[in-house]
């Protein structure tokens with residue numbers, strides 16, 4: 437069997453930075469250390485940190501007063517930052533800078549009197565955080581049907597923004613519906629769907645039809661991993677999303693000559709390597725790495741962590 441490895445795959449710059457934040461914070465303040473929401477949407481990453489004494493919480497009320505709390509890569513609303521401040525917490529903000537960019541756009545457009553149509557998935561941590569920046573000025577749009585139901589007219593001052601990890605195809609369908617109904621709607625100054633999402637989707641789109649089966653390594657709550665699975669299925673190649681090798685069902689491989697393996701932006705590479713080893717030992721064959729896009733993106737650790745590391749602890753910043 438031929439095993440094709442999609443490239444780019446796996447960790448993006450934002451996930452690398454967020455994970456490094458937790459590793460550094462453990463060294464600086466020790467444990468228990470609190471992280472608001474899963475630091476990245478991957479079960480293995482979260483389990484690894486739980487074993488080291490990190491506590492993941494879904495509410496700031498679960499963080500003891502005066503302790504250190506890290507905000508996940510998906511970002512948080514000002515209400516969460518205020519709640520942490522009120523508890524005297526030291527905050528480390530591991531929000532991906534590309535999510536922060538969308539927050540800043542939301543704040544700026546809301547101040548300018550725009551109503552913001554946020555194309556994204558209601559309830560996703562990132563979308564909840566972005567909406568929290570301008571709660572009265574944002575409507576979440578999940579489908580073209582949602583666009584039909586909007587109460588606004590083309591005379592209203594409107595702009596659309598998008599969640600960073602959407603399928604480009606799905607987002608384009610919704611954006612087309614927005615543009616059709618509101619020809620004067622303003623577009624964001626630059627693409628909100630991030631480089632990592634775009635590149636991983638492009639690799640799957642280009643390679644899926646050269647394979648009989650696609651395996652996407654990632655967790656079920658990882659938006660960009662789910663999108664990779666959907667893109668492959670939409671292009672006509674069966675695809676399965678697996679957290680690790682134990683979730684593989686070998687019945688899937690009947691008649692398969694070529695399998696494409698990729699990974700969502702939050703999935704560690706060692707899980708891909710274990711799957712490839714399993715496939716090689718079960719089916720033999722060759723491994724081929726296919727580079728579709730080269731990536732060279734790196735994010736600095738956030739200021740809140742660097743200040744803490746350099747011996748000048750800061751209290752929560754709002």
Ligand code: SF4
Pocket residue numbers: 448449450451509532533534535600601630631632633660701
């Ligand atoms: S997927 Fe994109 S937005 Fe999300 S953490 Fe990675 S680089 Fe940032």
